[in-house]
Amino acid sequence: MGQTPAHLKARIREVAEPVVVAAGYDIEDFTVSQAGRRAVVRIVVDRDGGVTLDEVAELSSQVSAALDASDGDADLVGPEPYTLEVSSPGVDRPLTQLRHWRRNIDRLVATSVEGKPVTGRILAVDGEQVTLDIDGVQRQFDSSALSAGVVQVEFNRKEG
Secondary structure (H helix, E strand, O other), X not given: OOOOHHHHHHHHHHHHHHHHHHOOOEEEEEEEEEEOOEEEEEEEXXXXXXXXXXXXXXXXXXXXXXXXXXXXXXXXXXXXXXXXXXXXXXXXXXXXXXXXXXXXXXXXXXXXXXXXXXXXXXXXXXXXXXXXXXXXXXXXXXXXXXXXXXXXXXXXXXXX
């Protein structure tokens, strides 16, 4: 490939990020690694309202086309074939930014406040404030007081 891994990652991101942003997504994670002689580019995307499988497939095609079009530019990805993996974050992704909390409104989360574990349902995210329903009581927290949240999978939740 002839480029340092950090330089390669930065160049690939330069090409991929505008495509992702133009399609209305946020990049949640971006990695470039080697699998033998092949580069593996992994991009995790999300947006308000979530991401469908069809949307991921379409975005993957767009990013791949942009990378292929730029490949003549000093062998961007390298002379060997590369693997592109575009996906959405899994339910186990920690909620570390306000947009993560906002995108999970109405979900049950486990977090801690000042070192004390708390489990509650996200009711609202307004400015820097996160409102949780904890055992039927609405509590509002400054986002900086919350540790990373973890969505709790609910198999038998009754709506209503």
